[in-house]
Amino acid sequence: MSVRQTPGGHLLVARSHELLSDEQLAFLHERARFIRLETLRLISIAKVGHYTSVFSCAEIFAALYYDVMRLRKGEPAWTDRDRFLMGKGHAAVGLFPILADLGFFDPAWLESYTRLGSPLGDHPDMTKVPGVDFSSGSIGHALSNGVGMLLGARFQQRDFNAFVLLGDGEMQEGQVWEAALSAASHNLSNLIAIVDRNGYQLDGKVDDVMAIEPLDEKWRAFGWEVHTVDGHDLEALTTLLRAVKADRARTKPCCIIARTVKGKGIDYMETEPGWHLGYLGAEDEAKARETIMNTVISQ
Amino acid sequence: MTQLLSKDSWQYREINRRAPSLPTLSNALIALADAGHPVMAGTADLQYSNGLSGFAQRYPERFVQFGISEQNMVSAAAGMATTGVIPYVATFASFLALLCCEQIRMDVAYCKQPVRLIGHHTGISLGFYGTSHHATEDIAIMRSIANLAVVSTADGPALDAALRATVDYPLPIYFRIHRGHDPVVYENGVAFELGRAIVHGIGKDITIIAAGYPVHGAKRAMEELNAAGHSVGLIDMHSIKPLDEDAILEASARSKVILTVEEHNILGGLGAAVAEVLAEKGRGARLVRHGIRDEYSLIAPPTHLYRHYRLDGDGIRAVALESIA
Numbered sequence: 343m344s345v346r347q348t349p350g351g352h353l354l355v356a357r358s359h360e361l362l363s364d365e366q367l368a369f370l371h372e373r374a375r376f377i378r379l380e381t382l383r384l385i386s387i388a389k390v391g392h393y394t395s396v397f398s399c400a401e402i403f404a405a406l407y408y409d410v411m412r413l414r415k416g417e418p419a420w421t422d423r424d425r426f427l428m429g430k431g432h433a434a435v436g437l438f439p440i441l442a443d444l445g446f447f448d449p450a451w452l453e454s455y456t457r458l459g460s461p462l463g464d465h466p467d468m469t470k471v472p473g474v475d476f477s478s479g480s481i482g483h484a485l486s487n488g489v490g491m492l493l494g495a496r497f498q499q500r501d502f503n504a505f506v507l508l509g510d511g512e513m514q515e516g517q518v519w520e521a522a523l524s525a526a527s528h529n530l531s532n533l534i535a536i537v538d539r540n541g542y543q544l545d546g547k548v549d550d551v552m553a554i555e556p557l558d559e560k561w562r563a564f565g566w567e568v569h570t571v572d573g574h575d576l577e578a579l580t581t582l583l584r585a586v587k588a589d590r591a592r593t594k595p596c597c598i599i600a601r602t603v604k605g606k607g608i609d610y611m612e613t614e615p616g617w618h619l620g621y622l623g624a625e626d627e628a629k630a631r632e633t634i635m636n637t638v639i640s641q
Numbered sequence: 642m643t644q645l646l647s648k649d650s651w652q653y654r655e656i657n658r659r660a661p662s663l664p665t666l667s668n669a670l671i672a673l674a675d676a677g678h679p680v681m682a683g684t685a686d687l688q689y690s691n692g693l694s695g696f697a698q699r700y701p702e703r704f705v706q707f708g709i710s711e712q713n714m715v716s717a718a719a720g721m722a723t724t725g726v727i728p729y730v731a732t733f734a735s736f737l738a739l740l741c742c743e744q745i746r747m748d749v750a751y752c753k754q755p756v757r758l759i760g761h762h763t764g765i766s767l768g769f770y771g772t773s774h775h776a777t778e779d780i781a782i783m784r785s786i787a788n789l790a791v792v793s794t795a796d797g798p799a800l801d802a803a804l805r806a807t808v809d810y811p812l813p814i815y816f817r818i819h820r821g822h823d824p825v826v827y828e829n830g831v832a833f834e835l836g837r838a839i840v841h842g843i844g845k846d847i848t849i850i851a852a853g854y855p856v857h858g859a860k861r862a863m864e865e866l867n868a869a870g871h872s873v874g875l876i877d878m879h880s881i882k883p884l885d886e887d888a889i890l891e892a893s894a895r896s897k898v899i900l901t902v903e904e905h906n907i908l909g910g911l912g913a914a915v916a917e918v919l920a921e922k923g924r925g926a927r928l929v930r931h932g933i934r935d936e937y938s939l940i941a942p943p944t945h946l947y948r949h950y951r952l953d954g955d956g957i958r959a960v961a962l963e964s965i966a
Contacts, residue, residue: 421725468723468752469751469752469753475723476719476720476723476748476752477747477748477751477752479747480743480747483716483744483747483748486712486713486715486716486717486720486744486748487716487717487719487720487723487748488720489713489716489717489720490716490717490718490719490720490721490722490723490728491720491721491723491724492720493681493705493717493720493721494681494720494721494722494723494724494725494726494728495724497681497702497703497726498679498724498725498726500724516712517710517712517713517716517744520710520712520713521710521713521716521717523708523710523713524707524708524710524713524717527708528705
């Protein structure tokens with residue numbers, strides 16, 4: 343048994359089967375590395391991209407797609423799969439390699455990333471990319487889309503979960519809070535929002551641009567169960583996600599505030615917000631690749 | 642409970658129960674659900690204004706109350722549609738088409754989700770509630786959104802037919818409808834086919850092309866002018882997109898004047914859509930666009946506004962006569 347005390351005071355008890363084995367943890371570390379390396383590779387095709395937006399949520403991607411979500415390889419349209427939505431659609435470059443790896447589309451598509459007529463652009467398009475559960479690109483819609491999916495599921499008596507990855511800058515969009523109200527009002531307990539709290543948006547620090555704290559109290563006040571976790575600690579993050587997903591006694595939707603570092607893994611990106619959008623030339627990319635290969639990110 | 646003293650006193654839930662066409666939306670959706678279609682409905686705190694309260698009572702598990710959160714409602718409807726249901730979401734046209742324009746484009750139309758967007762109390766039908774509640778831009782906005790059909794039915798029976806005929810249409814539709822108190826054109830019902838106008842006649846002097854509420858006045862104007870010896874026709878262009886170009890071209894070949902009538906800004910609306918067809922393919926009929934002339938409506942009760950803007954029978958008849966003078 344593992345008992346975790348969140349800063350908000352909520353006690354979450356993880357049962358033993360929710361704890362990760364050493365093998366599982368090593369596998370997830372390897373997958374997070376894969377996501378970062380593939381992001382480097384795809385951005386080298388486009389010659390521009392959101393490295394740091396992926397690097398802050400690579401562990402979240404890995405935990406969800408390679409451990410927590412109910413999926414069937416090669417069956418992107420399986421009716422009872424768990425859904426994943428990303429409000430921060432600009433991190434799709436880190437999602438596409440996962441979807442290809444899970445057999446949802448031909449991995450050769452990745453080579454066409456952002457080229458004329460490619461299904462794969464900077465933002466995910468559900469009409470073009472099997473495995474993308476909803477398109478995004480306009481910040482602030484995704485939580486509403488997830489609410490709708492679960493309302494449709496409830497009417498049809500399906501029990502899938504919807505995981506919605508939100509940027510912390512996205513908290514400034516009013517529609518997020520409309521969706522938050524409606525999810526709590528409709529008791530959508532299988533809705534799990536994950537806020538990638540990396541602290542930065544285009545114009546600077548989130549709390550300088552438009553202050554959003556205290557974030558946990560806001561979500562709690564909107565009727566959600568709230569947990570805070572280190573978004574790079576794969577063991578803690580995955581254990582929490584497993585426990586939240588397994589908790590069928592919960593009647594509220596659940597928000598996980600994942601404390602992350604924008605650009606995690608590449609030191610100069612972690613300290614310079616200009617890297618929100620950028621490009622690494624061949625030598626810098628090779629060095630970044632080497633750094634990622636030689637680093638195990640655990641917190 | 643305090644008894645009301647005056648028989649003239651009223652409250653809106655009660656008066657809406659007496660609106661002849663108000664239950665149309667709800668009844669059509671109940672019939673579709675009864676027939677096994679996976680329809681759901683939602684509204685943003687307006688279930689007594691659009692009559693969905695009836696559907697909510699009959700099928701509570703299919704009804705979603707979104708509260709005053711229209712953008713969330715539209716995005717959620719798109720999410721609902723991904724699970725295989727057909728969501729009908731309704732609110733005032735002014736909020737649906739203008740406030741939620743981007744959600745409609747991104748989540749509904751671009752994503753090709755078969756959501757039915759019901760914009761009610763459209764045009765200037767909310768009278769003295771003012772510009773915030775009027776929708777005289779919705780056709781222009783909605784018809785420029787790819788993948789989205791735009792339908793403007795003349796009355797309750799036409800709306801009923803349109804809802805039933807399009808239930809399996811695979812793409813989204815914006816329905817521009819009135820407030821349920823509108824006069825009935827098709828008392829004995831009418832067939833609806835998306836993209837196929839209802840041609841009441843082609844006039845040698847003038848053919849009126851109308852959509853929505855003004856069809857009623859246009860039909861009366863046609864009948865009165867024909868009785869007075871003119872040759873006047875009428876096309877009910879309920880499908881503004883896809884547009885029935887054949888009907889327009891036939892009128893342009895046989896009529897001296899085409900008069901478009903709409904409860905909408907003449908910029909970007911039905912008249913503009915007809916003008917685009919005539920400019921590219923028309924055969925010489927002169928076009929007169931009648932509607933709101935790029936301005937915000939005055940404050941007045943609805944019937945006074947229709948008279949002022951010449952969108953009632955008398956007004957349309959007068960505009961038609963001026964057009965062929």
